[in-house]
Every structure is written in structure tokens, then in C-alpha cells.
Amino acid sequence: MQIxxxxxxxxxxxxxxxxxxxxxxxxxxxxxVGPIGRGSSGASSxxxxxSxxxxSSxxxxSSxxxxxxxxxxxxxxDAIVDxxxxxxxxxxxxxxxxxxxxxxxxxMNGATAVAYAEHAYPGKLLNDxxxxxxxxxxxxxxxxPGYNSFVASAYLRDGAVSVxxxxxxxxxxxxxxxILP
Numbered sequence: 001m002q003i004x005x006x007x008x009x010x011x012x013x014x015x016x017x018x019x020x021x022x023x024x025x026x027x028x029x030x031x032x033v034g035p036i037g038r039g040s041s042g043a044s045s046x047x048x049x050x051s052x053x054x055x056s057s058x059x060x061x062s063s064x065x066x067x068x069x070x071x072x073x074x075x076x077x078d079a080i081v082d083x084x085x086x087x088x089x090x091x092x093x094x095x096x097x098x099x100x101x102x103x104x105x106x107x108m109n110g111a112t113a114v115a116y117a118e119h120a121y122p123g124k125l126l127n128d129x130x131x132x133x134x135x136x137x138x139x140x141x142x143x144x145p146g147y148n149s150f151v152a153s154a155y156l157r158d159g160a161v162s163v164x165x166x167x168x169x170x171x172x173x174x175x176x177x178x179i180l181p
Contacts (some may be wrong), residue, residue: 022076097121097180101163103173113169115174118162125169129180130155134163137175154178 075084101117108114121129134154141148155162166172 013157018083022079047117071134097178101176101180103171103176103177105162105166112167115165115168116162117165117173118160119158119176119178120160121146121161121180124159124180126156126158132156132161133179133181134161135177135179136163136173137177138166138172139174142144 012029012166052160069128099119103115105118106113106115132154134152135149136152137149139148142150155164160180163173165174165176
């Protein structure tokens with residue numbers, strides 16, 4: 001690639017980002033945040049009354065949001081600065097999907113019956129399930145005093161995750177916790 005093409009693409013992308021940031025934080029019309037500059041009560045023009053309202057002018061107080069002297073909205077420069085200093089709003093992660101299953105299923109492996117735990121994730125594909133963490137609990141402990149659980153490997157297929165627990169006659173684990181972030 002040529003340096004000129006790379007620089008032109010970078011400048012174009014930054015320009016689009018700045019314009020979108022400015023448009024996204026301009027705040028829209030004043031009707032979204034309430035009437036500003038209406039009469040003392042705001043009731044004659046459909047605004048909120050002074051009893052229980054946010055301010056005596058019927059509109060929001062001047063302490064919230066970006067405001068300028070004319071229309072109650074910040075300038076494009078203010079919007080650009082806001083987005084450059086905090087371009088991504090605070091994200092809230094979804095809580096993980098946690099499922100506890102017992103080793104109550106079995107299959108035959110030759111002459112041996114093997115117990116396993118399985119949890120269904122309807123609609124989830126193999127790639128979606130590749131991040132599942134599995135914690136198994138050994139009822140008799142693990143040999144290290146005070147520990148009876150550890151992270152184990154799992155078998156995956158579209159829509160389900162399973163963990164072998166040992167033989168049906170003598171399972172090594174009694175409970176499996178599946179955690180899908």
C-alpha cells in the first residue's frame with residue numbers, strides 16, 4: 001500500500017468519527033430535556049407547573065448537561081471534546097449464565113456405564129460455547145485439604161456442553177457448574 005492512501009484513509013475515518021461524535025452528543029431539541037426559557041410557571045405553554053417542577057422557570061436547572069447562552073445546547077466543539085475525552089460510554093456487562101447440573105445422565109462405553117452432566121444452551125453455536133468454564137465438585141475432596149472443586153475440560157457441540165463424571169457405579173464428581181460469560 002502507498003503511504004498516501006493509508007494517510008488519506010486514516011484522516012477520512014477520523015473526520016467521520018468526529019462528525020458522528022458531534023452529531024451524537026448535540027442533545028437534539030430542547031423538548032427532549034424540557035422547556036427552557038418559558039414563562040415563570042411554564043403552565044401557559046404546556047410546560048410543567050412550578051409545584052414539584054425542577055426549577056421555577058418550568059425547565060431543568062442550569063446545572064445539568066452542556067449548555068450555552070443561546071439555545072441550552074453545547075457547541076459542536078464541546079461535543080467533540082466530550083467524545084474525544086470519553087468516546088465510549090460506560091458499558092455494563094451482562095451477568096454470566098450460570099447453571100448447576102448433577103451427573104444424572106449416562107452412556108455405555110463398552111461394558112462400562114459412564115455418568116455425565118450436561119447443560120443445554122438452545123440456539124448457541126459451538127463458537128459461542130467455546131468460552132464456557134466448567135467447575136466440578138468432588139464429594140470426597142481432591143486430596144488437598146479444604147478443596148473439593150476444580151476447573152475441568154468439557155465436551156462441546158452446538159447447543160450443549162457436557163462433562164464426564166466417572167462411572168455410574170462410582171462417579172468422581174457429583175455436581176458440575178457451567179459458566180457462560
